[in-house]
Amino acid sequence: MNINNKLKLYCKICQRFFRDKDALKCHLNSFTHKKKLEKISNNVEFYIENYTIQLKNKFKEILRRKYKKCWVNSNDVYNDYVSDRENNIYLNSTKYKNLNDLIIELKNENIIKMKANEDGIFIYYDDNIDNKEKKKKKISLIEKINVEMEKIDKQNNNKNNILNINKNNNEKEKNIKPLILDNFNGFEISFNNNNNNNKILGKKRKLIEKKL
Numbered sequence: 001m002n003i004n005n006k007l008k009l010y011c012k013i014c015q016r017f018f019r020d021k022d023a024l025k026c027h028l029n030s031f032t033h034k035k036k037l038e039k040i041s042n043n044v045e046f047y048i049e050n051y052t053i054q055l056k057n058k059f060k061e062i063l064r065r066k067y068k069k070c071w072v073n074s075n076d077v078y079n080d081y082v083s084d085r086e087n088n089i090y091l092n093s094t095k096y097k098n099l100n101d102l103i104i105e106l107k108n109e110n111i112i113k114m115k116a117n118e119d120g121i122f123i124y125y126d127d128n129i130d131n132k133e134k135k136k137k138k139i140s141l142i143e144k145i146n147v148e149m150e151k152i153d154k155q156n157n158n159k160n161n162i163l164n165i166n167k168n169n170n171e172k173e174k175n176i177k178p179l180i181l182d183n184f185n186g187f188e189i190s191f192n193n194n195n196n197n198n199k200i201l202g203k204k205r206k207l208i209e210k211k212l
Contacts, residue, residue: 070124075121
């Protein structure tokens with residue numbers, strides 16, 4: 001007999017079963033539990049999202065394994081889930097307020113069909129429906145990636161165009177010929193001390209400017 005069948009209480013944070021309330025109370029006051037509780041409290045949203053994904057995947061797995069292509073009461077599926085002691089994540093640990101929230105989400109994602117009557121909410125799971133939805137999501141993801149890649153390529157092309165323009169401008173600047181002075185004999189400077197004035201005598205010079 002599985003020992004877990006004798007253990008009625010469970011601590012989700014530490015993933016441990018307990019025989020009675022006293023054992024659980026003792027555990028809740030332990031240093032180990034408080035330490036893990038502190039860790040989770042610092043990142044609650046992460047753990048809730050993680051638990052939600054796990055429960056949702058397990059629920060779908062039960063549908064796939066036991067109730068494929070048949071109408072079944074949603075409560076029966078969840079009872080099957082809870083009865084498996086390996087499934088230690090329950091609705092109160094997830095973003096779902098109740099089972100109906102999970103069922104509606106699965107329906108909106110086209111994973112199941114749903115109908116309600118006086119006996120409850122019934123759901124219908126078909127692998128083909130689920131696979132088609134997965135294929136749509138995959139195609140959508142690929143399209144998004146392609147769009148992003150096109151944006152990146154466009155940005156790179158724009159950068160390359162700017163670099164080429166700058167490079168061409170630099171080449172043009174290098175090809176500019178400097179102004180050359182030909183037959184330049186310089187200046188002669190003489191000082192007339194009698195008049196205390198400086199006279200600058202410039203020889204005739206010819207400046208030739210070469211066209212660029």
